[in-house]
Ligand SMILES: Cc1cc2nc3c(=O)[nH]c(=O)nc-3n(C[C@H](O)[C@H](O)[C@H](O)COP(=O)(O)OP(=O)(O)OC[C@H]3O[C@@H](n4cnc5c(N)ncnc54)[C@H](O)[C@@H]3O)c2cc1C
């Protein structure tokens with residue numbers, strides 16, 4: 019019989035509320051979120067850090083949840099796409115994605131939005147190069163990227179004009 | 182095939198002393214786990230034979246960038262994002278910032294660490310050429326004590342290095358002597374963001390009255406380990422950049438590298454690009 023590691027209990031702050039779960043220490047945070055905590059907004063594309071579909075924020079920085087072991091979520095502050103809208107009203111970045119066709123099939127969208135929000139937190143008025151760099155770890159098979167880029171530009175402009 | 186998760190254990194030691202004790206007590210059984218950007222990819226691919234991991238991510242003793250008069254010392258857990266935010270590094274060690282910016286994307290840069298990049302020992306990794314150029318030293322610690330080694334002699338053969346079971350890389354030390362040097366970095370990959378290198382070239386030289394007084398050159402992905410191009414350096418020292426000097430240096434480089442064909446590129450392409458990048462470096466020196 020191979021040795022079997024026991025599950026551990028992990029406590030974290032998830033989308034603003036205290037949360038805890040049991041998981042194998044090296045379970046992917048992505049699977050914990052989707053399967054145990056039923057937060058299926060976070061998507062899996064590649065499972066190897068290349069596509070960004072599983073992007074979430076952990077302690078304020080963007081990470082690929084497919085590469086984070088459950089144990090390292092201990093004590094962390096986590097934000098997923100489910101924590102982005104404020105009640106029933108969508109965040110300005112989400113609204114911009116709808117208005118400018120930044121989402122088609124939607125698989126890359128939660129990750130794109132988290133990457134965009136994280137970029138805007140670091141650079142509230144990003145130039146084109148900063149937007150491209152901020153989204154460069156997120157792949158999209160539908161939009162051809164320009165509409166996503168335009169969505170972020172629109173969200174920035176809206177924030178600037180307060181419209 | 183995906184990994185069988187219950188077979189994998191991971192523990193978080195309280196501090197560095199506890200981590201080293203654990204590594205010493207069961208030699209070779211526990212392996213460090215930092216940002217996981219290499220290890221989790223292996224796990225997911227079902228290619229992670231090792232089963233017990235020590236989570237070192239929280240060890241304060243391995244964190245932080247310290248700037249002193251003579252040296253800048255970086256904890257092994259320093260991430261690529263942290264490298265890019267440091268002003269002293271940007272000013273005096275720009276090649277390290279360039280390599281960090283060229284490593285993966287934002288998310289990888291937030292989790293990937295210098296210590297992990299070194300210990301993963303990939304010949305295609307992007308910080309090793311830079312660390313060789315800056316003649317970095319690394320501190321290796323174990324329950325038995327600490328030792329400093331020159332990074333340029335740390336890797337010995339493919340995936341083999343001067344690091345034993347029970348040891349951790351604690352920090353990386355850069356001597357602040359390159360401020361006035363002309364520095365050059367170029368990574369060639371399939372696309373700008375998030376591509377593993379086909380070739381990665383780092384170099385720096387101190388010029389005196391138009392001559393190359395001192396020079397360091399290192400290249401990734403052209404040999405089983407990062408290549409410190411000592412013969413190219415020899416051919417350049419004391420010379421004035423020019424066509425004949427370039428030709429001799431390129432020939433020295435061609436003789437020194439042993440690139441292979443793999444899924445990312447071909448040996449022939451790497452040979453040609455290595456020569457071209459050396460040419461670009463000499464243009465920088467002449468300019
Ligand atoms: C999408 C993606 C893109 C990438 N792009 C690049 C790239 O462009 N260039 C590049 O060079 N790399 C790249 N990588 C590889 C990886 O991100 C780097 O090698 C990273 O620096 C590894 O650090 P880590 O902390 O995540 O290592 P881990 O995965 O935690 O560990 C890697 C290895 O190092 C050992 N280790 C870690 N820390 C220590 C320590 N302090 N002492 C001793 N041993 C230690 C571990 O036991 C393990 O064997 C990429 C990875 C991904 C997923």
Ligand code: FES
Nearest residue numbers: 063064065070084
């Ligand atoms: S699923 Fe995590 S990066 Fe692709």
Ligand code: FES
Nearest residue numbers: 122123158159160
């Ligand atoms: S909208 Fe389908 S992958 Fe981006």
